Amino acid sequence: MNANVSMPQETRPKAEVDEAAIEILVCRTLPEIMQAMAVRSLVYMGEQACPYDEEYDGNDFAGSTHLLMRREGEPIGALRIRWFADFAKVERVAVRREHRGGRATLMLILAAKRLAEKKNYRQILGHGQVRLIPFWEQYFNARVRGGRKGFVFSDHDYVEMVVEGAPPADAITLESDPMVLLRPEGAWDETGVLDRSARRPATNLGQQSR
Template identity: 45%
Template sequence: MRTVDELLQAFAIRSAVFMAEQVCPYHEEFDGNDLAGCHLVASVENEPVATLRLRWFASFGKVERVCILPAARGKHLERVLLAHAFELASRKGFRLMTGQIQARLWPMWQKTIHCTLRDNRPSFAFSDFEYLEIDIPIPSHPKSISPLSDPYLLIRPEGSWDATGILEESVERSEERRAAA
């Protein structure tokens, strides 16, 4: 997600699902972590219909706020979003993702992705739902990013590591200016 418009799309979907459908209070849904997270949005015919948020910690990533508008459910959009999320995590070098899922959705999660319930952790509750913790192993990526990666790769926009970035293009401008001086 790179624009305010894309962030607003994620917020609109979450508002419709969590606030309207599940009656989650505003301050619980928008918990202060949105500007620190990475948001993915899935669209059908140019309409945003599903979203999730990712946050990154020292040795793992966390999948949060996965939701799909009611009219778009049953189309396996959660699989598409999660596949993109796990590709992103793998490329960043993460080998583990975690999630806190509504307990009632555990059967869907275990059919959708390879994940396990976190051992010896009781369920817990917030916003009127019971939650479970899951672990999601992430395979290593052949092109994972490291501190030794190309310096231009490290300054490219999030998720666009294989495309030339705007700052690389500035090198040519700087060379032209030096040549003209």
């Protein structure tokens, strides 16, 4: 994924790190997953004293995608997206304390939004801490869901925040090229290993029924 996102200059928080050195990627290997989990452990268990069973809640490998943010190869942020029928849910947003001075958190959530939009999602749900409502409203034009009560878990108070997605013209749909659908998560615009396999002639052809 491309982390070089752009926003209007007047909305950008002051950057204290070289953003060119930051990459955001979809976790596809065990080492990448381990790096994402390490960041979450530092932030949630280390800083917020979140119990292990509450942080690792059984949803990390059930319909989930993990994003990893690295700066010059060092893991500094992570985020989880869970996919439901008509909405995507962004959660477990974590950036290490020493990297929070600039746009890292903003870039991470924006990357998740763009991934969800590419997958043709038009609604993105987040459980936002009450103190962070202004952040979600300012940078993502998010709205607090009306008619829904706030709630508490793991010692923090939350509300439901909804971000409206705007899928691009080339978003993934049922009509997408079958070879595109075979490509790795988040890399639908890149030639994949199965694209290359298609150059070989078929040797196991099915028999047409008569």
